[in-house]
Structures are given as structure tokens and as C-alpha cells.
Amino acid sequence: MISAxxxxxxxxxxxxxxxxxxxxxxxLAAFAALALRALYLQxxxxxxxxxxxxxxxxxxxxxxxxxxRILERNGEAxxxxxxxxxxxxxxxxVELKPGQKGKLVALLGVxxxxxxxxxxxxxxxxxxxxxxxxxxxxxxIAQLGLRGIYESREYRRYYPAGEVTAHLIGFTGVDxxxxxxxxxxxQDSLGGRAGSRRVLKDRLxxxxxxxxxxxAAQDGKDLTLSIDGKIQSLAYSAxxxxxLQHRAKAGALIALDVRTGEVLALANVxxxxxNNRARLSxxxxxxxxxxxxxxxxxxxxxxxxxLALETGKVGPQTMIATAPGRMTLANYTIRDVHPxxxxxxxxxxxxxSNVGAAKLALAMPREAMWDLFRRLGFGAAPQLxxxxxxxxxxxxxxxxxxxxxxxxxxxxxxxxxxIQLARAYTVFATDGELVPLTLVKNELAATSxxxxxxxxxxxxxxxxxxxxxxxxxxxxxxVMGWRVAGKTGTAHKQExxxxxxxKYLASFVGLAPVSAPRVVIAVMIDEPAxxxxxxxxxxxxxxxxVMQGALRLLGVPHDAPFEPLEAPAGLDETxxxx
Amino acid sequence: xxxLNLLLLAVLVACALGLVTSQxxxxxxxxxxxxxHEHARELDIEYGRLQLEASTWGLHSRVERxxxxxxxxxxxxxxxxxxxxxxxxx
Numbered sequence: 001m002i003s004a005x006x007x008x009x010x011x012x013x014x015x016x017x018x019x020x021x022x023x024x025x026x027x028l029a030a031f032a033a034l035a036l037r038a039l040y041l042q043x044x045x046x047x048x049x050x051x052x053x054x055x056x057x058x059x060x061x062x063x064x065x066x067x068x069r070i071l072e073r074n075g076e077a078x079x080x081x082x083x084x085x086x087x088x089x090x091x092x093x094v095e096l097k098p099g100q101k102g103k104l105v106a107l108l109g110v111x112x113x114x115x116x117x118x119x120x121x122x123x124x125x126x127x128x129x130x131x132x133x134x135x136x137x138x139x140x141i142a143q144l145g146l147r148g149i150y151e152s153r154e155y156r157r158y159y160p161a162g163e164v165t166a167h168l169i170g171f172t173g174v175d176x177x178x179x180x181x182x183x184x185x186x187q188d189s190l191g192g193r194a195g196s197r198r199v200l201k202d203r204l205x206x207x208x209x210x211x212x213x214x215x216a217a218q219d220g221k222d223l224t225l226s227i228d229g230k231i232q233s234l235a236y237s238a239x240x241x242x243x244l245q246h247r248a249k250a251g252a253l254i255a256l257d258v259r260t261g262e263v264l265a266l267a268n269v270x271x272x273x274x275n276n277r278a279r280l281s282x283x284x285x286x287x288x289x290x291x292x293x294x295x296x297x298x299x300x301x302x303x304x305x306x307l308a309l310e311t312g313k314v315g316p317q318t319m320i321a322t323a324p325g326r327m328t329l330a331n332y333t334i335r336d337v338h339p340x341x342x343x344x345x346x347x348x349x350x351x352x353s354n355v356g357a358a359k360l361a362l363a364m365p366r367e368a369m370w371d372l373f374r375r376l377g378f379g380a381a382p383q384l385x386x387x388x389x390x391x392x393x394x395x396x397x398x399x400x401x402x403x404x405x406x407x408x409x410x411x412x413x414x415x416x417x418x419i420q421l422a423r424a425y426t427v428f429a430t431d432g433e434l435v436p437l438t439l440v441k442n443e444l445a446a447t448s449x450x451x452x453x454x455x456x457x458x459x460x461x462x463x464x465x466x467x468x469x470x471x472x473x474x475x476x477x478x479v480m481g482w483r484v485a486g487k488t489g490t491a492h493k494q495e496x497x498x499x500x501x502x503k504y505l506a507s508f509v510g511l512a513p514v515s516a517p518r519v520v521i522a523v524m525i526d527e528p529a530x531x532x533x534x535x536x537x538x539x540x541x542x543x544x545x546v547m548q549g550a551l552r553l554l555g556v557p558h559d560a561p562f563e564p565l566e567a568p569a570g571l572d573e574t575x576x577x578x
Numbered sequence: 579x580x581x582l583n584l585l586l587l588a589v590l591v592a593c594a595l596g597l598v599t600s601q602x603x604x605x606x607x608x609x610x611x612x613x614x615h616e617h618a619r620e621l622d623i624e625y626g627r628l629q630l631e632a633s634t635w636g637l638h639s640r641v642e643r644x645x646x647x648x649x650x651x652x653x654x655x656x657x658x659x660x661x662x663x664x665x666x667x668x
Binding site for chain 1: 633
């Protein structure tokens, strides 16, 4: 106490100790609070804060992938994706003045009522006003500066060749994914994959640093088809005019390169415009060459004859009794249009004799016939990688009765697609080997499978050449400057379980040039209704027209003199019953 | 000792400034690169459009119509065509 008194006496006031302690405690508490706050921010809320910080300058960018182009074999575009704009709106945000609305309706080209209906749904946060508008239109709409109406970039697919390649290429949906044809079959490689990456952006919105690529964008790969644009165009126009001229329901054509198995042309009529697919019917969309089945009729006879030659029991000049031009098997009568007493095997093909083909077939075991047809690819879907390829119907041989074996010899009681038929004919074009087909460009020679001997193939080829000479069923298939071989077919169409008397399916399958075959073309015309209905008069001229163009375009050397082809004397030559 | 420290401080400051400058340069170059990428993309899109246009103008049916109609062209008589064989067959 004395010292205190002394201090006071010296002019000093001794403060109470608790005050110093209080200040110390307060300071310590403040530090502790700071430490806790730091701990809270650094350890517990760090993710949130980091995110907030990143949001100031880091951006996640979408990297759109473009769909690959589809090109024909010489590099011309058949399908190209190009960006377009889509106009969308947030209905509750949209306020349109009457004048603006009129302009918008005019630019969008949609009815005013539809626009009202779309904007009258306040429950929806998002509605497309119109998808895939042209860049110019989108620009004009942006100029209006409407509230609540936005645009986004999308891709739209264009098909410059239009209806010419429509069935083959197919088309994509509004989301740029393949829906039909090649577009669907090759969706995986064409499609590409959108990616995204995180970047830093500066004040002006420029990307200044790549932080991480979350997923690299992968553009779709371009696809080069085996199709030759010029041959395809020629095939389509020839087929279209033939279908019009004969008032037919439909038609299909396939052209193959024998050496590589490439499909050079694949045309269907009726067609559609893939760039504008409003009002499409199922009939227009069908790719008849690949998905439709028909009874091939006489075009199947060469295979029966080839098998007969293979067995060695007959040669090209062996005579077969065909009198009296009819043959009855179990209540079913097989008829010839031109009854003859006897025909050589070669003439059976030339004159397209049903009785002759039936007799040849009945002399062979049904199993051998079934086996050849099966190995030719009938009854199994072709390995084309094309959606909807039809398998056809080839019944097991155990269920064949003699009458069925006989009718199958000339192509009844069996159904095939046009592409199967065209492919089967490659055995006559390659000296006996069946060529695998491809729709994608492939410069290499195909690895083929031998089905018949070269000798047989050449013999049948020679017979098929006589079938297009005067006296055969298809002289209109001839082409000036090249030797041609082929077979006509005229089948009654099946209807309600029987054969329709007045509905036919005219076909022609052939190859050229005979000395070194390069191209096989198969033509099918469905229900020609303008008077003529024989394969030799309806389908053969289309074959000749396309074959001539194809050989010229491919630069195939001539193997025949240039003599004007004498016109067949009357229609009589071209008749046949199947 | 103090001199060494001062020297080190000066080096440190120089390094720090160098880092900032190079990062700035890097970002600038990157932004240029980005712009060029964007340009390449636009050119690619334009190429697609031009390809489309070329295919449309070069449509075989259109070429044929003009050749036959406006220009009066026709295929030569096959008898007047001579094929020349290649020296080295493929």
C-alpha cells in the first residue's frame, strides 16, 4: 500500500491489473476469431470460394463437332453439314408490340396463330419458334432486338444431289443424327463427338489460357462412297423416264464394278427430295433395290443352266426335248411362249424356255440346286452395312416338291432383292467367282469366292450374249461398241396368294463388255402399265442406256465394231412368260 | 551480408517481373492462336458451303441441260471416237 501511495504521490496512477488482462484477452480472442474464420474459409468453404473466384474468369466452352461429309468416289459432295440458326424464346419474357409481331411472323414464316400458341404457354421456360433458319433470316430477327427471343447455332444437313441419291444417302433428323440409309449405317464415324474444355478469359472475353481439356471434340470423319456421281445421275434419269414412259409403279437399278465389288450406282424411283421432307409417303422412302423382294423370274435361269453344266451331264449344245411347249407336274402346267420341239441348252437361255429350264432342274438333285442358290447369297441379307437389307426367301430343299424345284429353275417360288440378283451375276462376269459388295470406295480388288468353274462361267456368258442378239429375248439391251450379255425377266406379280394376271415385274440383268467384263447392271420395273410389259422391251433399254454411259465414263476399251444395231423385228422377239 | 541480401532482392524482383511479362506474352499468343483456330473453323465451314454450292451448280442434270440446250453439245458418234491405251496398265 505504501508503494502505491508513493507512486500516487509521484504523480503516477497505478491501473488495476484486470484492465491489462482484459485487453490481452480481447486481443487474443480477436486473433482466435481471425484464425477460426481463416480456417473456416480456407478449409471448409474453399470449394465454394474457389468456384466463385473461377467464375470471374474461367469458362467452360462447348466444342461442337461437325458431322462428316459424304462424298462420291470422285470427291464431289453428296451430303454436307453447315451451321444454321434456331430461334427460341422464353415465353414469359416475351413482350411483342403489334408491329414487331407482324415482322416476326413474316420473317419466321410461321402462321401467327401458331406463334401465339407457342408464346401463350407461360409454364414453359423454353420453346423453339423455328429451327434451322438461314443465317440471313436469323440476322434480321436479331436486328429486331426483341426481348425474350434468342437464337442458337445448330447444324443442318444439305444434300446437293437431292432426289438422285436420296435413297442411298438417307437423311438425318433435326438433331443431325442419321435416320436412314448411309447416314444411319455410318452414324458412328460420321457423327463425331462434341467436347468441352475449361479456359481462362480476360476482361474483353478473349481466351487467354487453356486450363484443361475436359473432353476433346472429335469431328465426324468424311466418308467416300463407291458411287460414281455421273453414273448415278445417268441411272436415275434413265430409270425415271422409263418409269414415266411405261406408267410403272416403281423402278430400281443397280450398277456394280465387277473388279472391286463397288456399287457404282443405286437408283430408285419414285424418289424424294431429302432437303425438304414434308409430305413424304412410305412408297417414296423405300429403297427398293435393297429392301424390296420380288420373284426374279427368268433372270434366275442362267444359274440353273450353270449348275447343269457343272454336273457335266449336259453341254451347251445338248438338245432337250421341249415339245409341246408345256409340261404338267402335279396339276401345275409350265408353259413356253414359243413352243419348240427341242432346244439346245444354249437356246433354252436364248429363248427363255421355261420347260427347258424345268427339265434341266429336275435332272439335278434338289440339294445341289439349293446349295448353289444359298451360296449365291439368296435367302441371306447381304453384308452391306445398309439398314433394312432384305434377306429374301429360299426354302429349305427338304420341303421342295418336284413342281417347286421345276418352277424355281425359272425363278418362281423364290424371292430375292435386286442387289442380291446383281451380285449373283458377278459369277458370270468374273469367271465363276462371287464378288463381295461394298458401298464405300475401295480401290483394291475384292477377295471373291469361287462358286462355279471358269469354263462354266464363260459358257453361260456366251449363252447370255446370244440372249441379247436378234433371236433372243433382249436385243434392246445391246450397246454400240461393246459386247453385252444378259437375261430378261418378266414375272407375274404375286397377289393374294396367287399370280395376278395383268401385273408384271419386268427386269433385266446383264454385264459388259463380254471379252473382259467390268460392269454388271440390274434393272427392275414394277408394274409397267402402258401396254408393254416384257423385260426385253421395258427394262432392257434402260440397261443399254446406263451401260453405255457407264462404260464410256469408266473408259472401258471397246470390244465390238461400231455397227448400227439393227432394230429387233417386232415385239415377237422379246416375249417370254416369266 | 546486407549487400548480398539486397542483390538477391533485386534478382527476385527481376524474376517476378519476368514471370509476369512472359505470362502476359503467353496469354497474348494463346489468344492469337485461339483466334486463328476460330478462323480455321470458319474457313472450314465456308469450305463446306462452297462445296455445297459447287455440287449444286455442277449437278449433272443441270450440266447436261445446259450442254444440250444452251450450248448445243452432243456425244460424238462412237465411230469417231478412238481410245488410246495406257502405256503402263494399272
